[in-house]
Amino acid sequence: MNRIERIAVNWVLFIIVSLAVLAVPLYMIFRAETVLSKGNLYLFKVEPRDPYDPFRGRYLDIRVQQNYVENCKKDFSPGEVCYAVIAKDAKGFAYFSELSTQPPAAGDYIRVKFRWKNKNKSLIELPFGRYFVNEKIAPEADKLLAGFFTDPKDCCVLKVKVKDGQALVSGLNLNGIPIEEVVKRKMTRDSR
Incomplete structure (x- = not known):
């Protein structure tokens, strides 16, 4: 050559x-x-987060309330990849109805990792736990979210799109309003 x-x-x-x-x-x-x-839209209720968990980077630390499957019939090893089938309750909120070693033939599911079994609950590690926000509003959004759960009527919802086992966060709402809008309103009020 x-x-x-x-x-x-x-x-x-x-x-x-x-x-x-x-x-x-x-x-x-x-x-x-x-x-x-x-992808199909699912709404996951978010639980109060640890107020001492510091804001890291430009995202909010999010914890989904229902990060488990009740009365799971199968046994999994910690760290094992499995598939969590998603269902909706009477109010339209998402929850996980079962765990499987294979993707289900029908319906939406998310690829997750099994963590451990606690009595009748099988805890899972979800592929989402962060909500990224604009760096200009991030500190204010973190403060707002940390103090949000004082009223039991308050509802914080994570909007997640799901398709073929893949899940992507598409929004975070506080009482039905996107957190970005709530923060901007608060910042506008505070600047007056």
Whole structure:
């Protein structure tokens, strides 16, 4: 192989590797956009978080109330990947109805990790626990969320889109209003 052929082969290999490097993030973006645009929306109630857990980065620490499956018939090992089937209660809030080793044939589910079994509850690790916000409103949003659960009538809901086992957070509402809007209103009131 002469010098020109080697250069041509190197260029072809470089182009193939470059395309492969670009294909991975493009596929991840495409998959996320597909979940957001075509996924089914589920509303998960959020529980009060530990007020001493510091705000880390530019996201809010979120804990879903129902991060377990009741009366699970199967046994799993801690850390084992499993599939949590999603159902809705009478008020329209999401909960996990069962755990399986395989994706179900029908219905929505999320790929999760089994944590441990506690009496009749099988606890799971959800693929979402952070809600990212604009860095300008992040400190105020964290304070607002930390003090939000003083009234039992208050309802904090995490909006999650689900498709083919993939779950993406699409919003966080406080009493039906997006947290970004609540924070902006509060900041506007405080600046007057």
